[in-house]
Amino acid sequence: MDLPLKKDLPVHLLAACFNNTSATYKFYWLLSILQSVERGERVILKKNLFARMISNAWFTVNYFHISFGKQDRLQRAIELVRELESLNIDDDRELIFSTLAGTTRLETLEQLKYFNNQVPHWFISPWFPKLNKNDIYQASQNFENNCLYALHHGYIRINPAWEDYLTDNGRILKDFCYWNLASFLQSKNPSVPDIPNKLIKPATRISLTKQRTDFWDIVIRELGSVDCIYTGARLTIGKYDVEHFIPYSFVSHDLMWNLIPADPSFNSSKSNRLPPLERYFSSFYHLQRTAIDIVRDKNPKNRFLEDYLTIFPDLDEIRNLPENFTKDKFRGQLQPLIKIASNNGFEFLE
Numbered sequence: 001m002d003l004p005l006k007k008d009l010p011v012h013l014l015a016a017c018f019n020n021t022s023a024t025y026k027f028y029w030l031l032s033i034l035q036s037v038e039r040g041e042r043v044i045l046k047k048n049l050f051a052r053m054i055s056n057a058w059f060t061v062n063y064f065h066i067s068f069g070k071q072d073r074l075q076r077a078i079e080l081v082r083e084l085e086s087l088n089i090d091d092d093r094e095l096i097f098s099t100l101a102g103t104t105r106l107e108t109l110e111q112l113k114y115f116n117n118q119v120p121h122w123f124i125s126p127w128f129p130k131l132n133k134n135d136i137y138q139a140s141q142n143f144e145n146n147c148l149y150a151l152h153h154g155y156i157r158i159n160p161a162w163e164d165y166l167t168d169n170g171r172i173l174k175d176f177c178y179w180n181l182a183s184f185l186q187s188k189n190p191s192v193p194d195i196p197n198k199l200i201k202p203a204t205r206i207s208l209t210k211q212r213t214d215f216w217d218i219v220i221r222e223l224g225s226v227d228c229i230y231t232g233a234r235l236t237i238g239k240y241d242v243e244h245f246i247p248y249s250f251v252s253h254d255l256m257w258n259l260i261p262a263d264p265s266f267n268s269s270k271s272n273r274l275p276p277l278e279r280y281f282s283s284f285y286h287l288q289r290t291a292i293d294i295v296r297d298k299n300p301k302n303r304f305l306e307d308y309l310t311i312f313p314d315l316d317e318i319r320n321l322p323e324n325f326t327k328d329k330f331r332g333q334l335q336p337l338i339k340i341a342s343n344n345g346f347e348f349l350e
Contacts, residue, residue, distance in 0.1 A: 051100035
């Protein structure tokens with residue numbers, strides 16, 4: 001992805017800021033600068049930028065459990081700050097920012113201060129490739145080489161020559177930042193699905209009403225009721241939830257092979273915990289297999305049947321396949337995902 005060019009601005013040096021990146025700091029630093037410029041700020045407190053870095057990465061770390069890598073202190077800072085400031089994993093980004101920007105708690109301030117030695121001067125090092133930290137500070141204060149900002153002890157000052165560029169191209173610059181961040185995080189989490197959609201908190205979750213009315217209601221209407229695989233409660237039409245067997249916060253999709261009817265009271269308490277396969281897989285498999293057979297017979301053109309094609313490329317042949325074979329295919333779809341999710345910090349149901 002290329003950045004828009006502008007005469008007399010060294011845009012290629014801004015693009016070079018993400019070269020040789022070993023941690024997420026630079027991505028979140030630039031995002032925080034862009035957000036501050038959007039708000040009309042030109043002289044920006046470093047403390048506020050560090051607070052924005054944490055608030056921007058909050059949901060990716062706490063909800064989606066994406067690993068930032070062993071060298072990255074941002075993930076560790078988020079975990080510590082969450083406890084220190086009694087913040088929740090799903091708190092609004094601006095609430096997190098305002099809490100951290102206004103904190104006087106010494107332990108939290110130490111976490112923010114850490115990034116001062118890692119980010120502000122190294123980010124603009126492409127403008128000053130042969131200078132050390134102190135020299136970069138001094139040179140930047142004169143906007144030498146038309147650098148992006150001037151560095152001072154407690155704040156940065158945006159170079160006036162860059163103001164219009166940052167304002168006019170804010171959306172493109174954010175996309176450029178997220179694109180590079182997604183590529184970096186995918187390299188650290190090669191088996192985790194859908195990294196790009198785990199970089200920001202979604203505004204709303206899509207309702208599963210269609211999955212209920214157009215698929216599971218057909219199954220339950222045919223059977224009269226089904227048992228919740230978790231609690232054993234009898235589930236009837238209108239008295240069940242549709243839930244993700246493997247948490248949505250890991251799979252980041254609503255495909256039918258991962259959705260089952262569940263006891264509403266249990267579903268609310270399950271949260272984003274993982275189901276142990278040794279306890280729940282057999283019941284899960286039989287419910288799914290029964291559902292496929294019923295929906296295929298009652299509504300062979302049902303669009304949700306397509307969700308199973310990654311497991312069974314030919315659903316018409318499933319009845320002729322031995323149960324052990326189809327069961328193993330389902331387990332083979334679930335087991336690696338659950339193991340990866342567990343390795344990334346998702347907890348199991350007790």
